[in-house]
Amino acid sequence: MKDMIHTFAGDTLHFQLRYKNRTSIGIYFDRFGTIEVQAPRGTSDETVLRLLEEKWDVIQERLQEVKRRMDGPEEKVYEEGEPFLYLGGSFPIRIDEDATVTQDRVVFDGKTLRIKVKTLDDDKVQQALKRFYYQKCKALVEKSVAAHQKNFKMKPRSIRISDSQTTWGTCDSNRQLTFNWKLAMAPQEVIDYVVIHEMCHMVHLNHDRSFWRLVGKLMPDYKEKEKWLASSSWKMTI
Secondary structure, three states: OEEEEEEEOOEEEEEEEEEEOOOOOEEEEOOOOOEEEEEEOOOOHHHHHHHHHHOHHHHHHHHHHHHHHHOOOOOOOOOOOOEEEEOOEEEEEEEEEOOOOOOOEEEEOOOOEEEEEOOOOHHHHHHHHHHHHHHHHHHHHHHHHHHHHHHOOOOOOEEEEEOOOOOOEEEOOOOEEEEEHHHHHOOHHHHHHHHHHHHHOOOOOOOOHHHHHHHHHHOOOHHHHHHHHHHHHHHOOO
């Protein structure tokens, strides 16, 4: 393996080049933005650099995403058009001030998150959004649990929604399932993965081989869902 530097289109890229027994060139990123290029043995440096230049815009976009993620949660503003995630999609908010509103609320119309508030106030808008995500997460999780219950002999004793800062879901020894309200921002298949993960803990409380075999049996591509959560959590915020 060797360290390499290449400058193109005004940007300089540092990467590690590793030759392996493979038939094509692959570009890989770790969570910190370190780039490793794996190439078939005998591939010339010129061939590697040419491929990097072809993929330059994609590589720079990926590096910017890593930087944003490492900078911490995305800061939001509560103004017309600000995008928020819902079921994996990004939707702008629309804020309606209505003195007759008895309960600040959010209505999703398929294209926008329309927020109806009694008075224009950032805290009230944020609280309305959080209440919306709590309610949607509860409904989405309960629907997913019901859909996957056929794969389990045991049933959850309760389903709760939490404001955890460290976990997407938990299952305790009493089969009480708890899920993070921010999951409502994730695609349905990612929600399904977290649900399956926690339901599998009703059978295997720890993360041993038997646990992961069961998860893999029920969702063979679960690692892709984990990747989505790992790469998107920084923007799952209000």
